[in-house]
Amino acid sequence: MRKYLFVIAVLFFAGQTNAQSGYKIVNTFHIKSGGGWDYIAVHVERLYVSHGTQVNILDKKTGVSLGVIPGTTGIHGIAFDDALGRGYTSNGRLNNVFVFDLETNKILDSVKTGTNPDAIMFEPFSKMIITCNGRSNDLSLIDPQTNKLAATIAVGGKPETAVSDGNGKLFVNIEDKNEIALVDLKTMKMISTWPLDGGEEPTGLVYDATSKRLFAGCDKLLVILDATSGNVVSKIPIGEGCDGVAFDNASKTIFTANGQEGTITVIKEKSANDFSVVENVPTKKGARTITIDESTHTLYLPTAEFEANTPKGQWPKMIPGTFMVLVVSK
CATH class of the missing domain: 2.130.10.10 (YVTN repeat-like/Quinoprotein amine dehydrogenase)
Structure with missing residues (x-):
């Protein structure tokens, strides 16, 4: 997955309502080892976190370490x-x-x-x-x-x-x-x-088998396609720096992880051709990838703390020992 120059930004999105999704950060799991990260995955009761040269395995409820794949x-x-x-x-x-x-x-x-x-x-x-x-x-x-x-x-x-x-x-x-x-x-x-009709640098991608819709996370845009024809159905503005998308099939909700801005854009699928932004939930700068535990509707996003005052055009440096997983739920 691509990486980003993380800056603090505030965006206002067309179509956003005053409704609240109820999602917020409810816990933070800290992982002290060094290195970068990419995807994160839930399997049964475990959380698998890619991290540098290893996979950290955590209890998905408590964050307690259950092992490492080196x-x-x-x-x-x-x-x-x-x-x-x-x-x-x-x-x-x-x-x-x-x-x-x-x-x-x-x-x-x-x-x-x-x-x-x-x-x-x-x-x-x-x-x-x-x-x-x-x-x-x-x-x-x-x-x-x-x-x-x-x-x-x-x-x-x-x-x-x-x-x-x-x-x-x-x-x-x-x-x-x-x-x-x-x-x-x-x-x-x-x-x-x-x-993708204007969608640039697509990264995250999820699929709704019921409506046969594809949701492609692009640069500041979620592009929605008909999976039977390839036609673009809708384009929804999202936060900056999306590198991952999650889908809750039960609630028909799409979540984009906007790492540069530090938000999750929550989008409701009302029908196969009707979508609306519910809320932009604050997370943290760098939280660009995401996974969902559909059994609990809980979202997990890895990130870290970064050094302040990074010169323009340079990658912000991760502060050693600050890697974490954000737990986002209602």
């Missing part, structure tokens, strides 16, 4: 195969995926991928582990039964995040082309690309 240099994301009881990490600087046991956290195997594997997912139709490889412009499909690379699919640009319709179609944000690639998992080929 050696995941350049870690981006974590995926899970419940049938096999295994987890998978995309290790961007190693150009591979680690396979680990979900009970013991022990690393069982490693699988070579394309260059700089970023987002990673378990895809239910093919039952493959899929990585989006940011430098080789392709997807790696790993067979979890054998821990072998089963296929490589070129997507014509930098793939950021992928989501599945569960029926053989995969949708992939192509960050440098400002489009979504449509991949047919039956033929293992990209079959189409859909422009």
Whole structure:
């Protein structure tokens, strides 16, 4: 996922109402180890946090440490195969995926991928582990039964995040082309690309299987597409620095993590063609990625404290020992 120059900003959004979502920061889990971060994932009662060269595993309710998966240099994301009881990490600087046991956290195997594997997912139709490889412009499909690379699919640009319709179609944000690639998992080929109509640098992507809508987090904009035609349905202004999007299927609510501004834009899906901003919930600067625990409707966002008075044009430096996970709920 891309990184940002974090600055304090205040934006007012068209379509925002005075309604309140009820979401707020209810807890903060502190992790003292060093390093950057990217994706965060919930699985059953555990929270998996990518952090530098390791994955920190926390109790999702208390934040108590339950273990560490070491050696995941350049870690981006974590995926899970419940049938096999295994987890998978995309290790961007190693150009591979680690396979680990979900009970013991022990690393069982490693699988070579394309260059700089970023987002990673378990895809239910093919039952493959899929990585989006940011430098080789392709997807790696790993067979979890054998821990072998089963296929490589070129997507014509930098793939950021992928989501599945569960029926053989995969949708992939192509960050440098400002489009979504449509991949047919039956033929293992990209079959189409859909422009985002003004949406730039798409990162987070989620899917509503009921309304068949795709929600692509772009620069200051959430672009909503019809997943059957690729047509843009709506474009909603959001906060600056979005790098992750979450979707609560029960409440039909979309959440964008706006790391540069330090907010979550909460958007209600009233129907397949009707959306409105409910609120921009304050979080913290740097909270750019997000995951949701749909069993509790709780959101988790990693961030840290940063040094003040950073010269213009430079990355703000993270203050050592300040890494944290924000817990956001009603």
